Amino acid sequence: MDLWPSQTLAAKRVIDESDSLVVALPTSSGKTRIAELCILKCLAGKRRVIYVTPLRALSAQVEGTLGRCFKPLGFTVTSVYGASGIGASDVDTMRSADIVVATPEKLDFAIRQDPDAIADVGLIVLDEGHMIGLSEREIRYEILVQRLLRRADADKRRIVCLSAIFTEGAAFDAFTQWIRSDNDGNAIQSNWRPTRQIPATLRWTDSRGWLEYRVAGEKVFIPRFIEEASPKRPRRNPFPQNQAELVVAAIERFSDDGHSVLLYCPLRSSVETAAETFLKMESYGYAKSHLRTEAAIEIKRALSIGEEWLGISHVAIRALRLGIAVHHGQLPRPFLSELEDLLKRQVLSVAISSPTLAQGVDLSFGVLIFKSLWRSGELIKAKEFANVIGRVGRAFVDIDGIYVLPVLELAPGREANRLDEFHRLIRHAKSRELESGLYLLISICLSRLKRKLDLEDNALSDYVLNQQQAIDTMAEGSDENAEQMEIILAELDAGILALVDNLECDDSQIASKLDEALNNSLWKRRLAIKELEERRNQIAMLHGRALHIWKRTNVAQRKGFYSASIGTESGLQIVANRSELESLLESATKAIRTGAVEQLSDDCCKLAKTLFQFYPFQPSMPADWDESTWTAILDAWIKGAALHRVTNSAGIAFVQEAIIYRLVWAIESVRLVLNNLAENTKDGLVINDDRTFVAICLTYGVPKMSAARMLECGMESRLLAVRIAKELNLNFTKRDELIDWLIQYKETEPLTFSEEERTAWQRFVDRNEYSFDLWLHRNDVYEVRLGSGIEVELGKSIRIIPNENGSAELYTPDFEWLGRTKSNVTAERSLIGTTIEQGRVIAKTFGPPKRSKGTSASHNK
Numbered sequence: 086m087d088l089w090p091s092q093t094l095a096a097k098r099v100i101d102e103s104d105s106l107v108v109a110l111p112t113s114s115g116k117t118r119i120a121e122l123c124i125l126k127c128l129a130g131k132r133r134v135i136y137v138t139p140l141r142a143l144s145a146q147v148e149g150t151l152g153r154c155f156k157p158l159g160f161t162v163t164s165v166y167g168a169s170g171i172g173a174s175d176v177d178t179m180r181s182a183d184i185v186v187a188t189p190e191k192l193d194f195a196i197r198q199d200p201d202a203i204a205d206v207g208l209i210v211l212d213e214g215h216m217i218g219l220s221e222r223e224i225r226y227e228i229l230v231q232r233l234l235r236r237a238d239a240d241k242r243r244i245v246c247l248s249a250i251f252t253e254g255a256a257f258d259a260f261t262q263w264i265r266s267d268n269d270g271n272a273i274q275s276n277w278r279p280t281r282q283i284p285a286t287l288r289w290t291d292s293r294g295w296l297e298y299r300v301a302g303e304k305v306f307i308p309r310f311i312e313e314a315s316p317k318r319p320r321r322n323p324f325p326q327n328q329a330e331l332v333v334a335a336i337e338r339f340s341d342d343g344h345s346v347l348l349y350c351p352l353r354s355s356v357e358t359a360a361e362t363f364l365k366m367e368s369y370g371y372a373k374s375h376l377r378t379e380a381a382i383e384i385k386r387a388l389s390i391g392e393e394w395l396g397i398s399h400v401a402i403r404a405l406r407l408g409i410a411v412h413h414g415q416l417p418r419p420f421l422s423e424l425e426d427l428l429k430r431q432v433l434s435v436a437i438s439s440p441t442l443a444q445g446v447d448l449s450f451g452v453l454i455f456k457s458l459w460r461s462g463e464l465i466k467a468k469e470f471a472n473v474i475g476r477v478g479r480a481f482v483d484i485d486g487i488y489v490l491p492v493l494e495l496a497p498g499r500e501a502n503r504l505d506e507f508h509r510l511i512r513h514a515k516s517r518e519l520e521s522g523l524y525l526l527i528s529i530c531l532s533r534l535k536r537k538l539d540l541e542d543n544a545l546s547d548y549v550l551n552q553q554q555a556i557d558t559m560a561e562g563s564d565e566n567a568e569q570m571e572i573i574l575a576e577l578d579a580g581i582l583a584l585v586d587n588l589e590c591d592d593s594q595i596a597s598k599l600d601e602a603l604n605n606s607l608w609k610r611r612l613a614i615k616e617l618e619e620r621r622n623q624i625a626m627l628h629g630r631a632l633h634i635w636k637r638t639n640v641a642q643r644k645g646f647y648s649a650s651i652g653t654e655s656g657l658q659i660v661a662n663r664s665e666l667e668s669l670l671e672s673a674t675k676a677i678r679t680g681a682v683e684q685l686s687d688d689c690c691k692l693a694k695t696l697f698q699f700y701p702f703q704p705s706m707p708a709d710w711d712e713s714t715w716t717a718i719l720d721a722w723i724k725g726a727a728l729h730r731v732t733n734s735a736g737i738a739f740v741q742e743a744i745i746y747r748l749v750w751a752i753e754s755v756r757l758v759l760n761n762l763a764e765n766t767k768d769g770l771v772i773n774d775d776r777t778f779v780a781i782c783l784t785y786g787v788p789k790m791s792a793a794r795m796l797e798c799g800m801e802s803r804l805l806a807v808r809i810a811k812e813l814n815l816n817f818t819k820r821d822e823l824i825d826w827l828i829q830y831k832e833t834e835p836l837t838f839s840e841e842e843r844t845a846w847q848r849f850v851d852r853n854e855y856s857f858d859l860w861l862h863r864n865d866v867y868e869v870r871l872g873s874g875i876e877v878e879l880g881k882s883i884r885i886i887p888n889e890n891g892s893a894e895l896y897t898p899d900f901e902w903l904g905r906t907k908s909n910v911t912a913e914r915s916l917i918g919t920t921i922e923q924g925r926v927i928a929k930t931f932g933p934p935k936r937s938k939g940t941s942a943s944h945n946k
Contacts, residue, residue, distance in 0.1 A: 088118070091275040095119040098273070099126055102207065105244040107214070107261045107272040109251035112475030113449050114278050116247040117147075120210045121154055123245050124184065128160055132207025134184045137192055139213045139222070145422060146429070147212065148186040155184060157860045157932075165191045176202055189216075189226045190650075193583075196232070197648050207242060209233065214246035217260070217522055217607065219529075221701070224522040224576055225650070228583050231606045234266060235586075249475050250468070256519040259610040267605065280478030281485045284511050286504055287311070289331055289493040292323075294338075298487065311338050317370050324371045329362045331493045335454050336363070336435060337372055344451035344487075345434040349473055351460040353439040356413040357734070359456055360404045360437050367407060375435045376408030383432040384408075386848075387423035389841050390801055394420055394737065396729035404437070413439035415738035419801060440469065453477045453488040458506050467513035474514065523580060523608040527623050530573045533566075534559075542618045546625035553633035560654075574630075575652035575700050581631045583650070588643040592635040596628045603627075645761035649754035655699045659758045662695055666755045673779045682788045686723050689748075689783065690716045696751035697743075704743030707735050715739060719748075722786040725807035740786070749780045756780070778818065791815035794823045799852035802845045812836060827853060865928045867918070869895060871904035877920050885916040885928055895926070 088096055091114040098104050099122040106123070110116050124134050136151065138144045148164040155162055160183040179185055179195040179202040187195075195202045203209075217227050233239065246264050251257050253274070261272040285298035287310065294311030297304065311334050314324040325331040332348060339346050350356045366372040376384070384405060391402050394417040401411040401420070410424045410433045421441070427433045428448050436450070453476060458465055478486025490507045494500040534556065535545055549556070560571035582588070584602040585595065603609055612620050634653050638646070646656035659666060669688050676685035694712070696702045706715060721731045722740055732739075756776045778790050785796040786803055792810035798820060800806045809815065813835055817823055831850065838846055867885070871877065883903060884896040893910040895903040895918075906926075910916075918928040 089115045089277065089279065091115050091277040092118055094275070095273045096122060099123050102126060102130065102243050103240075103268075104270060105246075105265045105268070107246045107248075107251075107264050109248055109257075109272055109274045111276065111278045112249040113280070113478060114249075114275065116212075116249070117150065119273075120212070120245060120247060121151070123208055123210070123243070124151070124155070127208040127243070128155070128158075128183060130207060133182070133205055134208045134210070135179075135192060135203060135206050136184065136186045136210045137189055137212060138186065139189065139216050139226070141188060141418065143212070144186050144188055146425065151184055151186065159860075160184060162186070165195070179203065189222070189229055193225065193229045193650065197583075197650065200236075203242075204238065209242060209244050211244065211246045213248060214264075215248040215250050215519065217519060219522050219525045221572075221576060224526055224580060225583075227522050227607060228580050230264075231603070231608075232583065234263070234605070235602060239266070250471050251519065252515070254518075255614070256611070260519050260607060263605070263607045263610060278478065282474060282477050283485050283487050284474075284507075285487050285489040286507065287331070287335055287489050287491040288500065288504075289325070289491075294331065294334065294491075296489070298489075300485075311335065314371055320369050324366070324369070325493065328491065328493045329359065329456075330366065330371075331491045332359065332454060332456055333363050333366045333372055335489065335491050339452040339454070339487075339489075340375060340435060345431065346436070346452045346454060347450040347476065348435075348437045348454045348456055350413075350437065350439055350456045351458065351465050351469075353413045353415060353441075355456060356411060356437055356439050357400045360400045360409065360411045363409060363437070364400070364403055364407070374407040375433075376406065380408065380432045383430075384427060386801070386844075387420065387427060389845070390423055391417075391420040393802060393804055394728060395734075399729070399734070405433075408433055408435060410436040410438075412436055412441060414441045415734050415741075417737055418741060440473070449476050449478060449486070451478070451486060453486070455488070455490045455507075458490070458503070458510065464506055465510070467510055470510045471514035521606075521608045521611045523606075524611050524623070526573060526576060526580075527626050528619075530570075530577065531622050531626060533570065533573075542622065546618075546621045549622065550625040550629040550632075553629050557633075557654075571654070571700050575654060577627075577630055578634055578652035578654070579646075579650060581627065581634060582643060582647045582652075585631070588647060589640050592632055595631045595635050599627060599631050641761050641764065642758070645758035648757040648761060651701065651754050655701065655754070656758060658699045659755055660762070663759065663762070666692065666695065667759055670752065670755060670759075670776050670779060674776045677778045677782055677788065677790060678775070680789065682724055685782075685788055686720045689723050689779070690719055692752060692755075692779075693719060693744075693748050696748065696755070699751075702747045702751040702754075704739065704747050706739055706743065715743070719744060723783060723788060725787045725792065725803060727804060744786075745784055749783050752783065753777075753780045775818075789815070790818040791823070794818070794820055795849070798823060798849075800845065800849045802842070805842050805845055809835060824853060860932050863930050863932070865930065866921070867893070867910060867926050867928065868907040869904055869924060869926050870907055871895070871924075872902065875903055877903060879920050879922065881920055883918050883920065883926065885910065885912075885918045885926065887912055887915070 091110050095106065095108055096119065098106060099119070106119075108116055108119050120136070124136075127134050136147060138147050144164050148162060152162040162184045163178055163182045164186040165178050176195055176199050179187070179192075180199070211230070216223055233242075233244070236242075244264055251260075251272070251274070257272070283298050283300060285296060288295045288297070292313040293309050296307040296310035299305065311325075311331075316323055325334045336346050336348060348359060350359055363372055367374070388402065388405060391399070391405065395402055401416055404411045405424075410428055412421055412424055424433070424436075425448065428436055453474060474488045477488045490503065492500050492503045494503060531545060531549070534540065534549065535542075537559065538548065540548060557574070560567055560574050581599065585598050586602065587598060590598055612623055634643070637653060637657070642656060642660060646653065649656070669692050673685055673688035673692070676682070676688060693716075697704055718728070718732050718736045718739055721728060722744055728737060728740065756774065760774065781793045781797075782788060782790065785793040787793050787796065787807050787810070789807070789810040792806040792815075794817065795806040795809065796803060815826070817826060827850065834843070834846060877883065882898060884898065884900070885893045885906070886896065887893045887910045888905075891909045892906045893912075893916075894905050897903060912930070916928040916930060918926040921927050
């Protein structure tokens with residue numbers, strides 16, 4: 086295994102499993118390889134691994150990468166990153182698989198239901214570990230890590246934190262010591278990248294595009310990088326005419342030079358606008374199709390999935406037919422996953438994206454073009470800018486990665502302003518302040534209280550310690566300040582409930598229990614450098630809030646709120662509506678069992694009407710929607726109908742954000758709270774609770790559990806899953822029952838399928854077979870002929886590098902030529918051999934078994 090310069094220091098520290106690592110390397114500099122080495126060391130010690138990724142899309146990608154690496158070695162690799170809470174099958178997966186890829190929410194839910202689910206886990210990898218900050222997910226992530234570090238068995242578990250955007254300084258040092266639990270040792274940092282990153286500007290002046298960039302400190306110009314094109318009928322103006330058209334011209338020019346291109350749009354709504362502009366310019370002849378002839382077959386699957394969700398006329402589908410990937414958060418996740426796969430395999434080389442692709446998925450491009458640097462009237466943050474430009478430059482493909490800002494401004498001074506903003510972001514991108522999200526949350530809360538009540542610092546601590554009921558009233562109402570205060574208090578409450586180990590303690594103990602839970606936390610480390618008054622106020626706010634929670638709730642309620650990962654107010658709303666919610670949940674569960682689709686839809690709509698009123702379940706939706714609009718979408722979704730027939734992109738976004746995420750979370754919260762109130766648990770796990778069916782069916786948009794299990798196990802067509810379940814009257818509810826049913830159709834089909842359905846069915850069948858052969862140890866002995874006058878001591882290691890003639894060249898470890906083999910070498914990559922006697926070398930390998938030509942891969946079950 087050859088290591089890059091950025092990996093050598095980390096590789097030396099892989100062996101010591103007591104050495105938790107913070108690895109700060111630029112994007113595409115080999116962080117994943119370090120994680121793989123740590124995983125291998127952990128598995129060799131017969132301990133399991135959990136790999137935490139911040140996004141579902143990245144989880145799917147990591148699962149594939151680790152599967153290709155470790156499944157052939159005989160290890161199980163699986164993932165839990167669905168939208169619903171945590172079902173019994175997910176807990177089983179978290180307890181049993183050798184390598185589990187999970188989002189933070191899934192890991193959090195699992196250990197809330199069963200703390201012992203990770204008892205035999207020896208390694209937790211935190212990918213994108215810089216995800217610490219003020220957002221809801223960042224705060225919850227920080228608290229999850231603190232809980233992992235405070236566990237009684239934490240000293241038996243290694244944590245490896247990977248990130249591309251850390252900045253040296255006191256905040257980073259505090260973060261490192263937090264992850265390392267104050268053990269001696271430093272973070273692993275390197276600025277080495279396999280490619281250079283070059284900022285560039287593309288200015289339109291005197292009817293030409295002037296490209297300017299710096300290499301090794303020197304300015305380089307290409308005065309006519311883009312030439313003005315004459316008008317083409319029916320158009321009367323030359324091309325380009327404005328900023329949007331200059332962006333299209335830039336895509337064409339860089340693509341013509343052989344680069345893969347990402348157009349980055351800070352505003353999600355501008356992604357489809359940019360795609361429409363490209364399609365329009367293509368119709369005029371100023372742009373061309375970027376779909377290679379051989380790639381037309383490769384995109385069929387993505388087209389099929391996309392058309393099922395969006396219809397054939399959606400801009401993302403029309404762009405895909407021209408080889409352009411249109412990617413943003415309002416498009417359906419199954420379609421986006423297909424696009425990401427096509428981009429990773431370089432079937433597609435041009436993408437137009439919002440931050441969902443540019444910041445999350447591990448993809449790199451040769452050229453990054455900024456459509457704009459602004460979002461909603463504000464310049465994008467340096468943190469976002471740094472993350473995006475990290476995608477520039479593909480290892481082993483590009484020597485340089487270029488990120489460029491096109492500028493076509495007619496108003497005086499506007500061009501200079503745009504260029505100044507670009508260069509300012511470049512400077513600021515080199516610094517990334519890392520701050521505890523819990524600290525920031527409390528700071529904002531205290532600032533709001535201080536302004537509203539006109540309190541001095543020395544009076545604030547006493548107020549927040551004793552007047553939490555009055556503070557609650559500030560979160561009442563529909564104005565923006567009240568709504569923001571509601572969110573702040575809800576997240577603070579959820580954090581307190583997550584941190585305190587003993588929810589049965591009485592209110593006289595809660596302050597000390599909370600202090601104990603936050604001992605050595607990132608919050609405490611960052612607070613230690615603040616002024617005394619600020620420290621006092623933050624501690625008083627936490628103590629006062631915790632005491633307020635304990636006085637408002639009983640033990641069963643707190644356990645329910647904790648299990649559901651919700652705050653006090655939303656939990657008490659569930660308690661207040663207990664009778665109605667329990668009746669609707671029971672009715673919906675019965676409707677799934679009996680196939681009463683209309684009843685199921687009616688129950689789900691009624692549940693949503695109640696639960697959508699409470700934070701954090703309140704969805705965002707267009708201002709012109711009324712209740713009938715979103716209930717029609719929910720009705721079509723739970724019945725398994727085609728969405729593009731009843732809604733548009735906004736409706737698709739509603740399904741993913743409001744139904745699959747918020748409503749599923751809300752219904753799971755109801756179930757968990759009700760179970761705790763009824764004490765229907767044993768050792769923290771719910772006993773035989775069929776009410777999980779409602780959340781599962783809502784997650785996949787189907788009325789039957791059998792269809793949901795098909796989709797859960799890899800069926801790519803929702804409509805086909807619904808059809809099979811309905812026409813065959815399938816009533817199984819568990820994954821293993823699905824596999825038992827599927828065995829009979831290994832060689833046959835259960836229904837008469839169309840061509841597209843048959844393709845989807847066959848992929849589904851193939852996906853549920855084990856297609857990896859276990860690797861074998863093998864010793865191959867080769868006859869060799871050394872060069873004139875060359876001798877090699879017995880037992881010395883040599884490199885064996887196959888050549889085109891079927892033999893192989895022999896080299897020392899530092900690549901001095903020694904000779905070549907007499908016998909054929911069938912390996913496709915370099916080997917390491919050892920001289921065993923004069924004229925003979927043995928190569929010990931570990932890999933897939935050899936097959937004769939025409940032999941297909943066997944399936945190891």
